[in-house]
Amino acid sequence: xxxxxxxxxxxxxxxxxxxxxxxxxxxxxxxxxxxxxxxxxxxxxxxxxxxxxxxxxxxxxxxxxxxxxxxxxxxxxxxxxxxxxxxxxxxxxxxxxxxxxxxxxxxxxxxxxxxxxxxxxxxxxxxxxxxxxxxxxxxxxxxxxxxxxxxxxxxxxxxxxxxxxxxxxxxxxxxxxxxxxxxxxxxxxxxxxxxxxxxxxxxxxxxxxxxxxxxxxxxxxxxxxxxxxxxxxxxxxxxxxxxxxxxxxxxxxxxxxxxxxxxxxxxxxxxxxxxxxxxxxxxxxxxxxxxxxxxxxxx
Numbered sequence: 001x002x003x004x005x006x007x008x009x010x011x012x013x014x015x016x017x018x019x020x021x022x023x024x025x026x027x028x029x030x031x032x033x034x035x036x037x038x039x040x041x042x043x044x045x046x047x048x049x050x051x052x053x054x055x056x057x058x059x060x061x062x063x064x065x066x067x068x069x070x071x072x073x074x075x076x077x078x079x080x081x082x083x084x085x086x087x088x089x090x091x092x093x094x095x096x097x098x099x100x101x102x103x104x105x106x107x108x109x110x111x112x113x114x115x116x117x118x119x120x121x122x123x124x125x126x127x128x129x130x131x132x133x134x135x136x137x138x139x140x141x142x143x144x145x146x147x148x149x150x151x152x153x154x155x156x157x158x159x160x161x162x163x164x165x166x167x168x169x170x171x172x173x174x175x176x177x178x179x180x181x182x183x184x185x186x187x188x189x190x191x192x193x194x195x196x197x198x199x200x201x202x203x204x205x206x207x208x209x210x211x212x213x214x215x216x217x218x219x220x221x222x223x224x225x226x227x228x229x230x231x232x233x234x235x236x237x238x239x240x241x242x243x244x245x246x247x248x249x250x251x252x253x254x255x256x257x258x259x260x261x262x263x264x265x266x267x268x269x270x271x272x273x274x275x276x277x278x279x280x281x282x283x284x285x286x287x288x289x290x291x292x293x294x295x296x297x298x299x
Contacts, residue, residue, distance in 0.1 A: 042181045046198050046241060047174065048248045052269075053158045054166045057081045060268040063153075065261050070094045078150060079273040080160035083107055084218065086149040087275050089115075096120045103135075104275050105146040107219070110136040111278055112287075124294045132278035133287045147215065147223035153262060155202065155239050155253040157214050165217040172213060176206035185240060185257070194245040197258060205234040 053059075058079040065072045071093040079085040088103045100115040112133040119125045136143065151157065161169065173179070179200050186197040208229055215224035242252035247269075254263030282290075 046181050049243045049250050051170050052248050053156050053250055054161045056270045058271050058273045059158050061264045061266045063264055077273050081272050085275050086146055105143045110143050110145040122298055132281045134281040135284050142222040147220050156250055159218050161217050169213050173210050178203050178206035178210055195242055196245055197240050197242040200239050200241055201236050202239050203236055
């Protein structure tokens with residue numbers, strides 16, 4: 001009797017152990033499947049990165065279209081905290097020209113600054129170095145240059161929208177199928193970080209609709225009112241979006257791919273930027289007079 005009882009107890013213990021092992025295996029398998037098919041699904045990754053871009057303090061990106069013997073690079077910095085602001089640092093260098101020009105914009109003002117202006121064919125142009133030019137339109141209440149800098153050539157919108165505005169815009173973009181993920185074109189590991197590049201179909205009609213809502217959400221109402229939604233055909237270009245898989249930060253965008261001319265390389269997400277603004281400026285008309293005078297002297 002005692003032996004039978006021991007056998008029964010041992011059988012129960014074995015069954016319990018098997019159940020625990022089975023439960024552990026099932027839990028691990030379920031976690032793996034969740035990560036593979038839900039958290040790591042292509043669509044979820046891309047939309048997560050798009051949403052993160054709309055909740056950033058600021059960002060910097062570079063467009064480098066340099067070729068052999070010619071440097072042509074633009075570094076754009078955007079600040080979304082407090083008063084909106086942007087700076088574009090444009091570099092150009094070839095056999096005769098070596099120039100760096102900065103364009104700085106706030107919500108209501110636009111300035112141009114000659115950081116470097118070397119020209120072997122017209123050396124007098126160096127006189128413009130250190131000059132700040134007010135390039136805003138007289139009486140403007142909202143900078144068109146700022147709106148253009150925020151969005152021109154942008155395949156992904158960036159900003160610091162409130163939580164409710166961000167969710168509302170993402171919901172609109174998803175309903176309109178602004179991005180339809182086609183799949184992964186590249187996966188690589190750099191310095192221990194995993195990056196994936198996704199092929200995505202973009203809807204131009206949905207993008208314009210999102211752009212209108214985006215401008216309104218960040219307080220650029222004039223820019224929002226100028227976005228036309230009617231009369232334009234819906235174009236569906238295939239683009240590429242590169243993403244840091246850990247942070248879900250966008251690291252690159254390009255059309256038709258991230259190796260093409262005009263492709264953007266993003267860095268320094270979620271950082272607040274400040275920009276130098278001039279104490280004194282000259283007008284666009286004065287700049288034109290000075291430039292014409294320089295060229296007249298060289299004739």
